Amino acid sequence: MNWFTKILTSSLGKKFVMALTGLFLISFLVIHCTINAMIFFNDGGATFTHWGHFMGTNTIIRTLEIGLIIGFLLHIYEGLLLWKQNRDARPVKYSYVKHPEKSKWYSRSMGLLGTLILLFLIMHTAHFWIPNRTHQFVEGEELPLYQMMLDIFQNPLIVVLYLLGCFSLFWHLLHGFRSSFQSLGLNHVKYNKTITFVGTAFSIVVPFIFAMMPISIYFKWIQ
Amino acid sequence: MKFNLKVWRQKNANTPGKLVDYSIDNVNADMSFLEMIDILNDNLVRKGEEPIAFDHDCREGICGMCSMYINGRAHGPHHAATTCQLYMRTFNDGDTIYVEPWRSKAFPIIKDLVTDRNAFDRIIASGGFVSVNTGQAQDANNLPVNKDDAEKAMDAAACIGCGACVAACPNSSAMLFVSAKISQLALLPQGQPERDRRAMSMVSQMDEEGFGNCTNIGACEAECPKEIKLTNIARMNRDYFAASFGSQETVSTGEGH
Numbered sequence: 001m002n003w004f005t006k007i008l009t010s011s012l013g014k015k016f017v018m019a020l021t022g023l024f025l026i027s028f029l030v031i032h033c034t035i036n037a038m039i040f041f042n043d044g045g046a047t048f049t050h051w052g053h054f055m056g057t058n059t060i061i062r063t064l065e066i067g068l069i070i071g072f073l074l075h076i077y078e079g080l081l082l083w084k085q086n087r088d089a090r091p092v093k094y095s096y097v098k099h100p101e102k103s104k105w106y107s108r109s110m111g112l113l114g115t116l117i118l119l120f121l122i123m124h125t126a127h128f129w130i131p132n133r134t135h136q137f138v139e140g141e142e143l144p145l146y147q148m149m150l151d152i153f154q155n156p157l158i159v160v161l162y163l164l165g166c167f168s169l170f171w172h173l174l175h176g177f178r179s180s181f182q183s184l185g186l187n188h189v190k191y192n193k194t195i196t197f198v199g200t201a202f203s204i205v206v207p208f209i210f211a212m213m214p215i216s217i218y219f220k221w222i223q
Numbered sequence: 224m225k226f227n228l229k230v231w232r233q234k235n236a237n238t239p240g241k242l243v244d245y246s247i248d249n250v251n252a253d254m255s256f257l258e259m260i261d262i263l264n265d266n267l268v269r270k271g272e273e274p275i276a277f278d279h280d281c282r283e284g285i286c287g288m289c290s291m292y293i294n295g296r297a298h299g300p301h302h303a304a305t306t307c308q309l310y311m312r313t314f315n316d317g318d319t320i321y322v323e324p325w326r327s328k329a330f331p332i333i334k335d336l337v338t339d340r341n342a343f344d345r346i347i348a349s350g351g352f353v354s355v356n357t358g359q360a361q362d363a364n365n366l367p368v369n370k371d372d373a374e375k376a377m378d379a380a381a382c383i384g385c386g387a388c389v390a391a392c393p394n395s396s397a398m399l400f401v402s403a404k405i406s407q408l409a410l411l412p413q414g415q416p417e418r419d420r421r422a423m424s425m426v427s428q429m430d431e432e433g434f435g436n437c438t439n440i441g442a443c444e445a446e447c448p449k450e451i452k453l454t455n456i457a458r459m460n461r462d463y464f465a466a467s468f469g470s471q472e473t474v475s476t477g478e479g480h
Contacts, residue, residue: 007467011398011436012426012460082436086394089328089435095229095242096321098295100391100445107440108393179439185461187454 014078019183021075022176026202028068031055033206036213042222045146052145056132076118083111106171107179113172120165127152153217166211173203224250224311227319228263230275236331236339242321252312256299257282257289259311260322276335282307284448287383290390291336292323297387297446305385305448325390329397329432342432343384346401349428350421353413366412376410379403381449388443388451394435399443401429402459403451409462419466423474426463 007013035055038048055061099108106113132143153159177199181187186195216222225248233240247263254262257279264274280288289306293299299309314320322336330338380403388399405422408414414421437456444453466472 003467003473007464010426010463011396011430011434012463013467014436015438015460016464082394082438086396086435086438089395089433090326091328092240092326094292094295094323094326096295096323098300100296100442102445103393103440103442107438110438175439182439182453182457183460185457185459185464187457 014082015183017074018078018082019180021071021078022180024068024071025075026173026177026180028071029206033209037209039146039149039213039222040216044223049144049146053142056136056142072121076114079111079114104175107175110172110175113168116168117165117172120161120168123161124165127158149213150217150223153214156218159214159218162214163211166207169210170203170207173207174200177202224252224314224316226250226259226311226314226317229319229321230336231323232275232335233324233332235334240332240335242323250311252310254311255282255307256291256293256309256311257307276333276337278337279307284308285383287385290325290338290340290385290387292321292325292390294321297325297391298385298448302445303448303450305383308448325386327386327389327395327434329395329434330386330389338386340384340386342434343386343397343400345432346397346425346428347384347404349424350404350408351417351424353408354416355413368411372410376407379406379410379451379455382407382447382451383449385448387446387448389434391442391446392435392437393440393442394438396437396443397429397432397434398437398456398459399447399451399453401425402455405459405462406455409458418462419470419472420474422459422462422466423472426459427474 001009008017035051036048038051039045041047099105128145128148132145135141135143153162178196181195226246228245228247229242230245231240232243245263245267247259247266250259250262257277260275260277267274278288278290280286282289284305284307287305289298291298291306293306293309298304298306300313301309324330324332324336325338325340327338329342330340333339382400382403384400386397386400389395389397392399405425408421409418439453439456441453444451
């Protein structure tokens with residue numbers, strides 16, 4: 001192993017990769033949430049389609065998309081690796097565990113929450129991203145994503161599954177946002193409060209906006 | 224006071240263990256937890272049974288030997304206290320108390336509640352030497368240290384290496400211990416010459432011992448009898464990345480031995 005892979009495969013290196021890919025995926029959430037929130041203009045999808053078309057066809061964005069996929073895969077791979085190694089580090093479990101107040105259930109359940117988000121992502125990409133990119137590749141043109149949203153979110157079961165996805169994302173971010181700064185060594189008395197505040201606000205606001213999309217469409221607030 | 228105990232009994236590392244029920248009566252409320260086990264062992268010996276093996280030494284909270292996982296918590300329900308500083312008045316008469324050893328692959332069980340914590344010693348050894356001037360001790364004023372840094376270094380040095388952080392961590396991670404040991408030197412001028420190498424070697428040794436990975440849950444900080452802070456782990460992360468990416472140092476696996 002050369003020095004670089006040795007660092008990245010060490011226990012601290014894994015935290016480092018987890019934190020960097022996590023923050024990268026957080027930056028993706030900002031863009032994704034912003035573009036999708038264009039549906040709230042309630043203009044028959046005109047603004048949304050305009051920006052959706054830009055994101056789906058711009059060469060630079062499409063190139064960055066490859067980086068996004070790599071970011072997702074690394075984050076998922078590291079997460080599964082951590083889950084396995086940490087489980088193996090305690091071969092015999094305690095018969096009785098009482099978690100201290102500071103140890104939050106969502107912090108202990110990042111693997112489970114991540115898996116729920118992954119299951120959601122499989123469903124979500126099967127709804128929009130995969131058919132759209134396939135269609136672009138085969139036919140050379142995009143699918144009517146706005147109309148697809150209106151159709152798909154008529155199914156109450158799918159709306160509920162999307163809400164569960166948003167809820168998992170909320171808990172995952174509540175630990176992940178703040179945790180990534182600690183992993184990168186950014187624990188500083190002057191900035192900790194800001195990091196915690198921004199992290200909590202982000203974890204609430206972004207999943208809430210996402211959750212409002214299927215809800216608004218299902219209740220016909222958006223046509 | 225009367226108690227029902229469920230104590231982990233295990234003959235050796237290779238035999239599977241199990242929880243065994245014991246009951247003990249006439250316990251003085253002001254006895255420490257270890258004294259209660261002493262009485263229980265005395266009863267067992269009188270009955271011709273094998274006494275419960277457990278680690279203990281100073282019995283005043285500074286040696287880090289006592290290491291019982293009591294009622295689901297490292298060193299029992301008290302905050303910032305070791306098992307020897309836990310008194311039976313903490314419990315209610317007639318309580319059932321679970322007593323288990325630290326559980327981690329890196330701390331194999333020797334017998335009953337006694338675990339082999341040599342992994343910690345090997346991590347310390349991997350930290351290597353600290354270079355100091357020989358000859359007469361120099362005047363303390365020759366080496367100015369920021370008051371705040373001195374306090375933080377002292378707080379980190381309060382770690383007694385008991386392993387409660389590993390025991391309490393859902394991932395069996397040793398990062399609170401290792402970060403305290405790295406920080407106590409990294410914060411002081413005397414620790415600077417070997418700072419990069421120390422961080423890399425100790426982390427490398429920690430990984431080799433089979434501890435889990437830190438996921439910033441914070442159970443270690445909550446259960447640490449010496450209140451070692453998570454800020455030490457952040458400092459270790461900074462030092463490790465700075466040393467790994469920035470310095471010329473390289474540490475090959477196993478060099479810490």
